[in-house]
Amino acid sequence: MSTGPVDPTTTPAWASLDAHRAATTPDLAAWFAADPARAGELSFPVADLFVDLSKNLVTSETVGLLLELAEQTGVLARRDAMFAGEHINVTEDRAVLHTALRRPAGASPALVVDGQDVDADVQAELAKVFAFADAVRSGEWRGVTGERITHVVNIGIGGSDLGPVMAYEALKPFAQDGLELRFISNIDPTDVAETTKDLDPRTTLFIVASKTFGTLETLTNARLARAWLWAGLAAAGALADDDEARSAAVAKHFVAVSTALDKVAAFGIDPANAFGFWDWVGGRYSVDSAIGTSLAVAIGPDAFREFLAGFHAVDEHFRTTEPARNVPLLMGLLNVWYVNFLDAHTHAVLPYSQYLHRFAAYLQQLTMESNGKSVRYDGEPVTTDTGEVFWGEPGTNGQHAFYQLIHQGTRVIPADFIAFATPAHPLVDEAAGGADVHALFMANFFAQTKALAFGKSAEEVRAEGTAEEVVSARVFTGNRPTTSIMAPALTPSVLGQLIALYEHITFVEGSVWGIDSFDQWGVELGKKLALEIAPALTGDTAALEAQDPSTASLIRYYLDNRAN
Numbered sequence: 001m002s003t004g005p006v007d008p009t010t011t012p013a014w015a016s017l018d019a020h021r022a023a024t025t026p027d028l029a030a031w032f033a034a035d036p037a038r039a040g041e042l043s044f045p046v047a048d049l050f051v052d053l054s055k056n057l058v059t060s061e062t063v064g065l066l067l068e069l070a071e072q073t074g075v076l077a078r079r080d081a082m083f084a085g086e087h088i089n090v091t092e093d094r095a096v097l098h099t100a101l102r103r104p105a106g107a108s109p110a111l112v113v114d115g116q117d118v119d120a121d122v123q124a125e126l127a128k129v130f131a132f133a134d135a136v137r138s139g140e141w142r143g144v145t146g147e148r149i150t151h152v153v154n155i156g157i158g159g160s161d162l163g164p165v166m167a168y169e170a171l172k173p174f175a176q177d178g179l180e181l182r183f184i185s186n187i188d189p190t191d192v193a194e195t196t197k198d199l200d201p202r203t204t205l206f207i208v209a210s211k212t213f214g215t216l217e218t219l220t221n222a223r224l225a226r227a228w229l230w231a232g233l234a235a236a237g238a239l240a241d242d243d244e245a246r247s248a249a250v251a252k253h254f255v256a257v258s259t260a261l262d263k264v265a266a267f268g269i270d271p272a273n274a275f276g277f278w279d280w281v282g283g284r285y286s287v288d289s290a291i292g293t294s295l296a297v298a299i300g301p302d303a304f305r306e307f308l309a310g311f312h313a314v315d316e317h318f319r320t321t322e323p324a325r326n327v328p329l330l331m332g333l334l335n336v337w338y339v340n341f342l343d344a345h346t347h348a349v350l351p352y353s354q355y356l357h358r359f360a361a362y363l364q365q366l367t368m369e370s371n372g373k374s375v376r377y378d379g380e381p382v383t384t385d386t387g388e389v390f391w392g393e394p395g396t397n398g399q400h401a402f403y404q405l406i407h408q409g410t411r412v413i414p415a416d417f418i419a420f421a422t423p424a425h426p427l428v429d430e431a432a433g434g435a436d437v438h439a440l441f442m443a444n445f446f447a448q449t450k451a452l453a454f455g456k457s458a459e460e461v462r463a464e465g466t467a468e469e470v471v472s473a474r475v476f477t478g479n480r481p482t483t484s485i486m487a488p489a490l491t492p493s494v495l496g497q498l499i500a501l502y503e504h505i506t507f508v509e510g511s512v513w514g515i516d517s518f519d520q521w522g523v524e525l526g527k528k529l530a531l532e533i534a535p536a537l538t539g540d541t542a543a544l545e546a547q548d549p550s551t552a553s554l555i556r557y558y559l560d561n562r563a564n
Contacts, residue, residue: 310496461475
């Protein structure tokens with residue numbers, strides 16, 4: 001691997017792509033008519049996923065040039081360096097080894113990085129997480145009053161929240177009956193109050209997820225939850241008014257995901273009940289680490305192993321498959337094509353599965369925290385646009401909200417459609433003659449990508465008898481790019497495959513752009529300033545006077561209008 005990034009705009013492939021763009025007018029209808037095999041040539045299996053790229057605005061020449069760009073910018077060499085444990089997170093001088101979290105037990109050759117047996121470390125921590133999950137699920141782990149745990153509340157933020165929430169919502173059909181997960185992330189006190197208001201402290205277990213055990217939002221919420229626990233147990237007559245009793249309650253109702261064992265112990269959690277991970281795991285890549293402890297409790301160790309196996313299957317596809325059939329590579333390069341050559345700024349993710357209703361939110365952190373950079377990993381400014389604004393909602397809800405912009409707006413919005421052949425709930429509408437509701441749902445999935453690709457001409461609109469004065473309003477230009485991703489069903493393995501697919505897509509984009517996709521310095525400044533501003537909100541006049549005029553004015557409004 002080279003020591004620094006290649007400026008993509010200086011490569012021959014970039015110049016060729018620019019010329020190709022100028023000489024090519026997208027015409028999906030014509031391209032499909034000229035090449036009946038197009039769908040087959042641009043559709044690929046990835047483990048259990050079936051990925052159809054044929055409705056994207058590319059020809060075989062486009063794809064060939066994009067693959068040349070990947071070669072000339074060293075994408076695959078950087079991929080290999082990542083899997084080998086080289087310190088490709090340059091600004092933090094760290095390896096990037098989220099892929100090691102899902103290597104199967106006994107994988108050969110063993111992965112040793114910086115003198116550490118990574119495989120052994122990962123399997124030991126997994127075993128600890130799984131033993132805890134089994135204890136909660138079986139009822140062996142009980143609250144301080146001896147009652148079985150019925151609710152597990154994960155307290156975290158960012159990657160310590162978005163991944164577990166998304167995965168739990170996605171895999172609810174696999175969760176144990178009688179055991180519910182909830183999540184607290186926002187420092188807004190409403191989050192704690194609403195999440196706990198109908199819970200019984202005697203049957204509630206909290207998982208505090210913070211690698212350093214110092215994240216302001218997480219520790220504030222953990223202290224509020226601890227106070228709620230103590231107050232609730234005392235009100236139920238289950239807690240004596242002394243420190244020993246309070247400590248015993250915390251030990252039975254709190255565990256941690258953290259490596260800061262001294263801070264864990266100071267909070268009152270037994271360090272033996274702290275599950276760790278490593279600095280080579282970024283928060284947004286950590287749902288398959290101990291950060292997923294809450295998920296392991298919900299779905300159980302066997303299903304969690306399947307989840308990890310799904311990740312690993314896509315890891316191996318990305319690591320070993322030839323470039324022309326390497327789906328994460330191709331999808332990442334397509335995104336570069338749209339961002340840098342077709343002036344796309346956003347990317348829609350549209351799962352036709354209600355269980356994936358938090359998937360777009362999860363991808364927002366994964367993609368935008370990773371690739372929202374304006375400096376390359378050698379410290380030089382980037383030479384082209386980077387990153388995309390990811391957004392989306394489940395179908396068919398989105399159809400009745402923002403699809404208008406995708407179909408007939410002026411912007412290019414690449415969209416990924418995700419669907420599953422077999423539903424978790426195969427319901428029929430008896431009032432409609434026993435109609436298969438999932439089939440109706442899927443008809444919308446297929447119709448949307450067809451309409452976006454091929455549109456509707458003025459001649460077709462007129463042929464329907466439409467009045468001439470509104471013909472133009474009912475024309476659909478088509479040539480709106482989409483990718484379709486399908487699988488037999490949404491299982492733990494398939495969810496792992498989907499997450500890994502987007503992880504590697506994100507990696508490919510960052511590698512082309514020459515940025516470090518694994519740091520997040522942009523998150524830090526606001527957190528630092530919040531600590532400086534906080535005293536101004538509680539009477540520190542010097543802190544208030546130190547603010548800029550706008551911020552000071554806003555703080556004064558807050559102070560004047562706060563009711564309590």
